[in-house]
Amino acid sequence: MYNYTDFDAAFIQERNAQFRSQVERRIDGSLTEDEFKPLRLMNGLYLQLHAYMLRVAIPYGTLNSRQMHKLADIADRWDKGYGHFTTRQNIQYNWPELRDVPDMLDALAEVQMHAIQTSGNTIRNVTADHFAGASADGIADPRPVAELIRQWSTDHPEFQFLPRKFKVAVTGSSTDRAVTKAHDIGLRMVERDGEAGFEVIVGGGLGRTPMIGKVLREFLPREDLLPYLESIVSVYNVLGRRDNKYKARIKITVHENGLEDIRARVEERFALVRPLFTGVDQQMLAAIESDFAAPKFREKSLATFESAYTNDPVFRSWADTNVSDHRAPGYAIVSISLKAHGATPGDATSEQMREMAELARAYGHDELRISHEQNVILPHVHKSDLPAIHARLKAAGLGTANIGLISDIIACPGMDYCALATARSIPIAQEIATRFDELKLEHDVGPLKIKISGCINACGHHHVGHIGILGLDRAGVENYQITLGGDGSEDASIGERAGPGFSAEEIIPAIERLVLAYLDLRSEPAETFLETYRRLGLAPFKAALYPETQANAA
């Protein structure tokens, strides 16, 4: 893992000291809220519905056990004993008090963490495939590049006042687990004729105008990455609209000016910027890469795993659902579900965080990942240790075998916490998971991604959910719209709106009708919900959602 240099440590320390002074001046009245707000947002501090909220970056979703322990300690000391992992690989604390936030930031700095650029119109936390460096399908570990981008973008003087926020995601695998096509810039590590480089995707995004990103450069040589990124953001910084917040993201800039125009501008800028990069960035990247060297994988007998897999059906179900293929022989990737049926998606108590940290230390080469699907990953685990890990996860309430299934729901905080929300998300997620657990259907239903957002800003990624749910305020009542057929993978697509929305009481039965209809419609058990949808289209699902309309029309 990356280790802070003296420069990094001094930078964070100075930034924290500045923010401590800004908080003091806000409290003593020397700064007004209008003056203070941009300063606090630059340091990840929001004011939400019931309290302040501190959003802490987990760069490219990677943590070691010491960092996870610190997140737990912070939750206990300054919050309510839990944290919320988000769709951008951050952790949010929902209840800090203003006076305590500088101490929380100092505590984070002790373990090389911060909350810088987790808000505001800057380049945000760079996200990456949560299976990076571990999955059998990866061609390269995207995290050194993500770290390089983090260093380049942090406090970048040209990019502190962009027209709007700017999100970058990187993947080193052909299977896209980082939703790269729904980011302002998505980077896919590729190879051409033996040369390493990137496919550069631009202008993706969700929110009120969802768009799938477009390929700006099919192959960018690896060493051209930072000058090319700088050129894109530079073009956007000048060209992006500042007259209308809702048209300010780069997806609109690309849409309004056309991909060809943007490409020409970026190439023109690139010609100027490229010579300014003398290769120092590549030297830095080489140093960063050595920090991300793969752990020394062990060779051990698989007997304990095989015996448990044969004899313990609960373990087998968990292993089949939550364990993925690793590139090293005998190894596996464990996804720890933070989606126990009826619990809040993405929440972990401090005790659970500590147990996950201890598991990583004991069995996982001291590494943890946070996925954009709000789960925690142990990326490097020997299969012989899986039975012991599973037993401890079960004891900690973390043994739910539902990764990728209907109860593994992404949900934004919604109106239970968020000041922007128009309806609640969390209770809907809780009720859907509880209902399908009662029906004992979710393993039969198979892979199905439900994603819920509590407003049009789409933090819950509803547009790319196989079933998306959007919570709105319709005449003073919570109302939920369903979209179908969205997909956040390498075949990304935006879901199609199914029809009129449902009340909070109607939405759970509506989802149930939809899923039962799928079970009837699928050609065989192996055909997934998304495949069935793509084969048959909206009509049969719409009929299941709106039986009365069908009856009236008949």
Add this chain to the structure above:
Amino acid sequence: MARAFTPKVVTANDLLKGDVIYQTADGWTRNLALAEVLTDEADADLRMIDASQQTDRVVGVYLADVDASGGTPKPTHFREDFRATGPSNYAHGKQEAQAHV
């Protein structure tokens, strides 16, 4: 003709704790039931100006509609109901404090 003025309270978030507070005749309360109900538009404007000037105490001042027909103010919109209660997934926020009373 201008729309009739409906009863309102002045509400905001506390600067230090960040929690929801309501204006009273002589200060602030964390309990909506104790808030000062404003039924006159000119009076409400003046109370808003007064609240907005207290920048070292409160953040994000606005007027929220209430139903005062039962004697004590109650939220008319679900957002204000959540603000007056707390989140629905844990007994945190105001409902926690009220449970301890």
